[in-house]
Amino acid sequence: xxxKLTWLLAASGLVMxxxxxxxxxxxxxxxxxxxxxxxxxxxxxxxxxxxxRVEQPLAEAPAAISxxxxxxxxxxxxxxxxxxxxxxxxxxxxxxxxxxxxxxxRGSTNTLSTSQLVLLDGRSIYLDFFGFxxxxxxxxxxxxxxxxxxxxxxxxxVWGANAMSGVVNLITKKPKEMVGTSLLAGxxxxxxxxxxxxxxxxxxxxxYKVSAGYYEQDAYDRKEYAGIPPYENQGTxxxxxxxxxxxxxxQDSTLxxxxxxxxTDGLVYSGIxxxxxxxxxxxxxxxxDWNRRALRISAFANFLDADSQNLVSRGLNGQPLGFKFTTxxxxxxxxxxxxxxxxxxxxxxxxxxxxxxxxxxAPQGTEKDEWxxxxxxxxxxxxxxxxxxxxxYDDIDPLDHGVFTPRTSLLISPSPAHTxxxxxxxxxxxxxxINSYLDASILVGPPSGAFFVPARAQxxxxxxxxxxxxxxxxxxxxxxxxxxxxxxxxxxxxxxxTEDSIDFxxxxxxxxxxxxxxxxxxxxxxTLRFCFSIPPTPLPLAPAPxxxxxVVGVVPGTTIPVVGFGGLFPSNFSYRNIGExxxxxxxxxxxxxxxxxxxxxxxxxxxDPEFKGIEDTSDQNLPPEWRFNAGLGYDVGTWFWNASVNxxxxxxxxxxxxxxSTVGFTDAFTMVNASVGMRFMDERLTLQVxxxxxxxxxxxxxxxxxxxxRKITGQISYRF
Numbered sequence: 001x002x003x004k005l006t007w008l009l010a011a012s013g014l015v016m017x018x019x020x021x022x023x024x025x026x027x028x029x030x031x032x033x034x035x036x037x038x039x040x041x042x043x044x045x046x047x048x049x050x051x052x053r054v055e056q057p058l059a060e061a062p063a064a065i066s067x068x069x070x071x072x073x074x075x076x077x078x079x080x081x082x083x084x085x086x087x088x089x090x091x092x093x094x095x096x097x098x099x100x101x102x103x104x105x106r107g108s109t110n111t112l113s114t115s116q117l118v119l120l121d122g123r124s125i126y127l128d129f130f131g132f133x134x135x136x137x138x139x140x141x142x143x144x145x146x147x148x149x150x151x152x153x154x155x156x157x158v159w160g161a162n163a164m165s166g167v168v169n170l171i172t173k174k175p176k177e178m179v180g181t182s183l184l185a186g187x188x189x190x191x192x193x194x195x196x197x198x199x200x201x202x203x204x205x206x207x208y209k210v211s212a213g214y215y216e217q218d219a220y221d222r223k224e225y226a227g228i229p230p231y232e233n234q235g236t237x238x239x240x241x242x243x244x245x246x247x248x249x250x251q252d253s254t255l256x257x258x259x260x261x262x263x264t265d266g267l268v269y270s271g272i273x274x275x276x277x278x279x280x281x282x283x284x285x286x287x288x289d290w291n292r293r294a295l296r297i298s299a300f301a302n303f304l305d306a307d308s309q310n311l312v313s314r315g316l317n318g319q320p321l322g323f324k325f326t327t328x329x330x331x332x333x334x335x336x337x338x339x340x341x342x343x344x345x346x347x348x349x350x351x352x353x354x355x356x357x358x359x360x361x362a363p364q365g366t367e368k369d370e371w372x373x374x375x376x377x378x379x380x381x382x383x384x385x386x387x388x389x390x391x392x393y394d395d396i397d398p399l400d401h402g403v404f405t406p407r408t409s410l411l412i413s414p415s416p417a418h419t420x421x422x423x424x425x426x427x428x429x430x431x432x433x434i435n436s437y438l439d440a441s442i443l444v445g446p447p448s449g450a451f452f453v454p455a456r457a458q459x460x461x462x463x464x465x466x467x468x469x470x471x472x473x474x475x476x477x478x479x480x481x482x483x484x485x486x487x488x489x490x491x492x493x494x495x496x497x498t499e500d501s502i503d504f505x506x507x508x509x510x511x512x513x514x515x516x517x518x519x520x521x522x523x524x525x526x527t528l529r530f531c532f533s534i535p536p537t538p539l540p541l542a543p544a545p546x547x548x549x550x551v552v553g554v555v556p557g558t559t560i561p562v563v564g565f566g567g568l569f570p571s572n573f574s575y576r577n578i579g580e581x582x583x584x585x586x587x588x589x590x591x592x593x594x595x596x597x598x599x600x601x602x603x604x605x606x607x608d609p610e611f612k613g614i615e616d617t618s619d620q621n622l623p624p625e626w627r628f629n630a631g632l633g634y635d636v637g638t639w640f641w642n643a644s645v646n647x648x649x650x651x652x653x654x655x656x657x658x659x660x661s662t663v664g665f666t667d668a669f670t671m672v673n674a675s676v677g678m679r680f681m682d683e684r685l686t687l688q689v690x691x692x693x694x695x696x697x698x699x700x701x702x703x704x705x706x707x708x709x710r711k712i713t714g715q716i717s718y719r720f
Contacts, residue, residue: 096705105166139260154427175207186715191218236266273312281306365437579613
């Protein structure tokens with residue numbers, strides 16, 4: 001009840017603020033010299049495509065969707081995509097290292113978030129082999145992005161598998177929208193250095209663009225964890241190159257070709273510890289699109305080649321567990337929209353995708369095929385009521401059955417400025433190749449590291465078992481309204497039920513007839529002291545030298561069978577489907593975009609998840625109950641400044657199972673970011689100082705993550 005009252009107070013305050021803004025008389029701002037202030041003008045209507053794969057005004061989208069425009073991206077003091085999208089209501093973002101970012105809409109995220117589909121101009125950068133997104137594999141610079149559309153809630157009905165908690169679509173500018181050459185260079189604290197160059201031009205019907213960028217940063221600080229051997233934390237270096245050619249065949253048809261490369265290195269955190277991504281790991285792509293009005297045919301290929309080593313988990317040879325992963329993905333996609341009669345707008349399409357894999361820890365997972373088709377009908381009942389109904393059918397390896405995901409949305413607009421929305425959605429995520437075909441052996445042991453026992457991790461497919469898809473059923477009530485002065489107010493309440501979540505678990509423990517063999521670590525001295533204190537279990541069958549606390553000579557690397565340790569060490573790990581998780585929450589926000597002033601404020605409340613059919617919930621992550629974001633910007637041409645505040649409530653993290661010390665709550669934190677800059681030479685030269693976490697609060701966004709400290713950078717850009 002206290003939680004509900006808190007939300008009602010916050011909601012009432014924002015609604016009253018919107019009402020007061022709407023009640024104000026529109027006044028003409030006083031004239032100012034051109035060098036001091038730009039005149040306000042009517043705010044342009046925001047057009048989106050991601051919610052239903054057809055262009056439509058933001059207020060008419062059949063799902064909750066947030067938009068970051070090119071101006072927003074330029075003005076928000078963000079260091080990476082995580083800092084940008086953290087400002088979206090309902091988006092749970094965690095940064096665990098200099099390069100490792102994860103995000104999930106309307107749910108708890110983790111070290112490898114798997115339910116959020118990410119697109120770049122419609123090309124998926126979701127990595128099917130493990131089911132997550134490496135955000136530093138984006139080959140474009142911030143300045144090339146025209147708009148970011150974040151759908152908060154299921155998107156499988158039009159985008160297929162893995163768009164379960166939401167879809168983030170990054171839409172880049174056309175070459176003709178960025179003609180000229182831009183140079184940028186910057187650097188500052190924590191060894192940060194970056195730069196980019198972009199050149200675009202138009203020659204007749206042909207538009208072209210070439211860009212390149214580089215980013216590097218040293219590692220953040222880390223705290224120590226009991227039972228976890230120390231390792232050297234790592235920063236990151238990220239080169240990128242991108243090409244694009246647009247050929248306007250006719251006034252309403254365009255042929256586009258693109259290719260790019262993005263590399264990375266640094267730490268990726270997982271449930272079994274940090275993986276160090278080797279330098280030279282990269283994702284490259286080629287892409288072709290043909291558009292004619294609403295008809296679009298697209299083909300792309302992604303080529304991933306990366307190598308890594310786990311800094312904590314060891315193989316049976318005592319060396320760090322290696323994970324080399326190579327994937328090739330080929331995708332063909334087509335979609336179209338047709339108007340039938342006066343009351344029906346049909347959108348339809350489908351895709352086919354083939355992927356091949358070479359995975360060091362899943363050697364039997366070599367191929368994956370999938371295809372899907374979708375159809376939706378937007379039925380118009382006059383100009384005030386619209387009803388969208390549709391669904392998609394997908395057939396995807398390794399599932400032995402097809403998956404149908406329906407959705408429907410009723411939109412009521414009593415006036416063009418106000419739209420109410422009632423929606424029902426279903427969505428799903430397929431088991432990844434690692435989920436199904438994992439095949440690796442690791443060493444597990446006590447915190448002291450005096451001895452280890454071997455444990456086998458195998459996917460269900462290798463054990464003759466099947467995994468089902470994770471399935472979400474979602475209900476939503478929403479509202480979008482536009483008031484005077486271009487103020488937009490949005491409100492959404494949701495109820496999501498996720499069934500058959502895929503869980504990594506201990507399938508068997510040593511004991512009885514399942515006797516472990518202790519492996520002496522190769523790096524220990526020849527003479528070892530074993531002190532077993534596991535009363536009251538005796539060790540009658542143990543070798544005589546191992547009883548009590550004797551000093552014994554043992555050759556490192558040898559194995560010693562021992563009984564009497566039943567239930568203390570896992571012998572087998574695997575994946576399984578478990579129970580049901582129910583998430584409920586409310587999101588609301590206010591925003592105004594203007595020529596001089598721009599601001600936003602939003603809040604997200606998420607109830608504690610409800611678990612059913614899950615016996616042990618100690619390893620289930622709990623999202624922050626409250627998130628709050630606010631930003632304010634001022635731009636008068638010659639100079640500008642921006643500031644943003646991000647607050648996140650405490651959260652529980654149980655997804656890193658290295659030791660009890662790696663599980664627990666992170667404290668609530670508040671990050672304040674700010675930037676200030678000046679423009680010269682007819683705004684072609686810009687100098688800017690950007691501060692992230694300017695008050696240097698110790699921000700730990702995941703319990704096993706780095707401490708995100710203050711970073712002040714300066715940059716210079718020149719456009720000609």
